[in-house]
Amino acid sequence: xxxxxxxxxxxxxxxxxxxxxxxxxxxxxxxxxxxxxxxxxxxxxxxxxxxxxxxxxxxxxxxxxxxxxxxxxxxxxxxxxxxxxxxxxxxxxxxxxxxxxxxxxxxxxxxxxxxxxxxxxxxxxxxxxxxxxxxxxxxxxxxxxxxxxxxxxxxxxxxxxxxxxxxxxxxxxxxxxxxxxxxxxxxxxxxxxxxxxxxxxxxxxxxxxxxxxxxxxxxxxxxxxxxxxxxxxxxxxxxxxxxxxxxxxxxxxxxx
Ligand SMILES: Nc1ncnc2c1ncn2[C@@H]1O[C@H](COP(=O)(O)OP(=O)(O)OP(=O)(O)O)[C@@H](O)[C@H]1O
Numbered sequence: 482x483x484x485x486x487x488x489x490x491x492x493x494x495x496x497x498x499x500x501x502x503x504x505x506x507x508x509x510x511x512x513x514x515x516x517x518x519x520x521x522x523x524x525x526x527x528x529x530x531x532x533x534x535x536x537x538x539x540x541x542x543x544x545x546x547x548x549x550x551x552x553x554x555x556x557x558x559x560x561x562x563x564x565x566x567x568x569x570x571x572x573x574x575x576x577x578x579x580x581x582x583x584x585x586x587x588x589x590x591x592x593x594x595x596x597x598x599x600x601x602x603x604x605x606x607x608x609x610x611x612x613x614x615x616x617x618x619x620x621x622x623x624x625x626x627x628x629x630x631x632x633x634x635x636x637x638x639x640x641x642x643x644x645x646x647x648x649x650x651x652x653x654x655x656x657x658x659x660x661x662x663x664x665x666x667x668x669x670x671x672x673x674x675x676x677x678x679x680x681x682x683x684x685x686x687x688x689x690x691x692x693x694x695x696x697x698x699x700x701x702x703x704x705x706x707x708x709x710x711x712x713x714x715x716x717x718x719x720x721x722x723x724x725x726x727x728x729x730x731x732x733x734x735x736x737x
Pocket of ligand 1: 507510512530531532533534535536537538539
């Protein structure tokens with residue numbers, strides 16, 4: 482099954498996230514250079530580019546970890562440049578991290594319950610409801626049998642599932658997935674691809690940073706390519722992955 486099998490997102494609907502000329506400079510280095518893009522509800526934008534292209538920095542600006550040096554971030558038409566990260570989480574922006582960080586000394590269920598308590602609109606208001614939400618997302622992500630395990634004892638693939646469940650329990654409208662397939666074998670990659678597919682239709686926009694090109698090709702409605710901080714392509718996956726500039730900048734060096 483490919484992304485083309487899904488109904489096309491409504492072109493006319495207001496985007497969930499939009500950036501205009503978004504820029505981040507670190508001293509002399511321009512890490513993200515005037516990047517403009519948008520993602521609609523239920524749309525998946527794949528983001529690829531060589532190491533150091535600015536992908537994680539882009540996510541860090543959207544989630545509120547880094548303040549932009551220039552440009553605008555609009556979330557459902559509201560300018561959010563100056564909101565702290567927790568306020569963005571309350572609006573419905575959730576992310577996963579490249580290095581998975583479960584809360585140590587806590588069970589799998591407790592980890593995801595924290596997500597449910599601090600999510601959109603301030604999170605679930607009661608502990609029983611938060612735990613119920615956490616259980617539902619742990620079932621959804623395939624960790625239903627491990628809810629009482631210590632989170633820091635989980636193996637790599639299960640840690641990724643936990644990271645998904647934590648983010649989903651926040652009730653996101655925008656989910657930012659930063660290299661969730663790194664370090665997985667091909668079978669595990671396919672499982673994560675299936676999981677992301679299953680997440681479609683839950684009213685989210687998704688930004689998926691990934692080096693596994695096969696996965697990006699099959700998941701994404703559109704693919705954006707960053708190179709030295711600049712956007713060099715943003716189109717449907719087939720067009721982007723055949724673009725000579727993209728092959729030159731990135732794909733020529735990778736055959737995944
Ligand atoms: N806090 C920081 N201070 C200084 N430079 C930074 C900082 N964060 C990122 N950079 C620089 O910005 C550039 C883009 O980095 P970024 O991590 O966004 O790239 P990336 O595309 O996510 O790479 P990768 O695929 O390796 O994760 C790099 O040159 C990096 O060294």
